[in-house]
Amino acid sequence: xxxxxxxxxxxxxxxxxxxxxxxxxxxxxxxxxxxxxxxxxxxxxxxxxxxxxxxxxxxxxxxxxxxxxxxxxxxxxxxxxxxxxxxxxxxxxxxxxxxxxxxxxxxxxxxxxxxxxxxxxxxxxxxxxxxxxxxxxxxxxxxxxxxxxxxxxxxxxxxxxxxxxxxxxxxxxxxxxxxxxxxxxxxxxxxxxxxxxxxxxxxxxxxxxxxxxxxxxxxxxxxxxxxxxxxxxxxxxxxxxxxxxxxxxxxxxxxxxxx
Numbered sequence: 457x458x459x460x461x462x463x464x465x466x467x468x469x470x471x472x473x474x475x476x477x478x479x480x481x482x483x484x485x486x487x488x489x490x491x492x493x494x495x496x497x498x499x500x501x502x503x504x505x506x507x508x509x510x511x512x513x514x515x516x517x518x519x520x521x522x523x524x525x526x527x528x529x530x531x532x533x534x535x536x537x538x539x540x541x542x543x544x545x546x547x548x549x550x551x552x553x554x555x556x557x558x559x560x561x562x563x564x565x566x567x568x569x570x571x572x573x574x575x576x577x578x579x580x581x582x583x584x585x586x587x588x589x590x591x592x593x594x595x596x597x598x599x600x601x602x603x604x605x606x607x608x609x610x611x612x613x614x615x616x617x618x619x620x621x622x623x624x625x626x627x628x629x630x631x632x633x634x635x636x637x638x639x640x641x642x643x644x645x646x647x648x649x650x651x652x653x654x655x656x657x658x659x660x661x662x663x664x665x666x667x668x669x670x671x672x673x674x675x676x677x678x679x680x681x682x683x684x685x686x687x688x689x690x691x692x693x694x695x696x697x698x699x700x701x702x703x704x705x706x707x708x709x710x711x712x713x714x715x
Contacts, residue, residue: 457486458683463521463545472604476525476537477514485550488516491578492554492674492707495521496683498546499532508548509533510680514577524574524603551683552706555579555644555672564588565640567655569595569629570647573603575674579644584611591615591636595629595647598622630654637662645710646674652715659710671710675701 467479489495496508509532515522527537539545555575564583566576573594583590591613596602599622605614615632616624625632630651637643637659645655652673660666678690678701685700692699695712699705 458549458551459484459486460546460548461485463547465539465541465543465545466520468539468541471607472600474526474600475604476527478523478525478536478539480521480523480545481519482521482547483519485518487550488518489513489521489550490554491582492575493550493552494680494706495547495549496551496680497532497536500535505532505535507532507679507681508683509536510551510676511547512572512575512578512674512676514574515581516578524572524577526571548683551680552702553704555674555707561588561641563639563641564590565633565636565643566590566592567595567629567633567643567645567651568593568647569651570676571596571601572676573646576644576646577603577608580609580612584609589613591640593617593629593632593636595632595651628654630658633658634662642670642672644672644674646676649677649715652710652713656710656713656715666711668709668711672707673710673713675706675708678702678706 461484463480463482466481469477494510494512497511499505499509511523513521514524525533525537527533580590593615594602595617598618598620617629617632659671680702681687681689683702685703690701693714
């Protein structure tokens with residue numbers, strides 16, 4: 457169940473020049489957002505940012521939410537990054553369906569070629585607490601686009617790929633995946649449509665078929681206008697018919713998607 461509520465910024469921290477972390481006090485949420493669920497935030501006024509912005513927590517309980525921001529890419533997020541402790545935010549949430557519980561998973565592969573890895577960080581913490589071995593693979597155009605590895609728990613194996621070779625492997629993040637897909641019991645990704653297409657092909661080749669329940673991906677690029685599935689602005693075609701990303705997702709089984 458989603459509610460509209462007011463949150464208060466309790467902490468603001470610059471991780472690097474490109475990344476910010478915000479902590480919010482949200483005492484009136486009906487439940488803590490699961491990794492992959494999101495909140496719709498009113499950023500600035502409707503004349504400058506008409507649509508609410510989806511915010512994916514990196515960690516949450518029922519009264520506290522942590523957010524990771526890379527504001528340069530969006531005017532609404534840039535406005536949010538200027539807020540200070542004590543400021544209020546108008547939120548709707550939690551919205552959507554997140555990643556599934558880690559039942560019968562021993563080795564979890566988390567993948568991102570995107571500059572919004574926040575949902576994976578929340579999932580990473582949950583998997584560590586469950587005693588699961590986690591490998592996190594991050595990709596980007598250059599080192600500055602990569603979430604700071606020093607911020608990650610040392611128990612997590614991290615592999616990095618940059619297109620310009622400024623950090624880790626030189627090339628696309630998908631080049632690192634074939635061996636890891638053999639190792640993993642599940643592969644969950646947050647990234648671009650191009651990554652999802654490649655991941656689908658690699659899983660089918662390496663594991664002799666893409667079976668339901670192995671790969672889950674989060675769709676972040678649709679306009680989440682209402683958060684209710686009513687406007688159909690985020691509707692996509694899947695193997696089981698038309699789905700609204702905001703309420704039926706945003707996490708989907710890769711075997712169900714037509715990317």
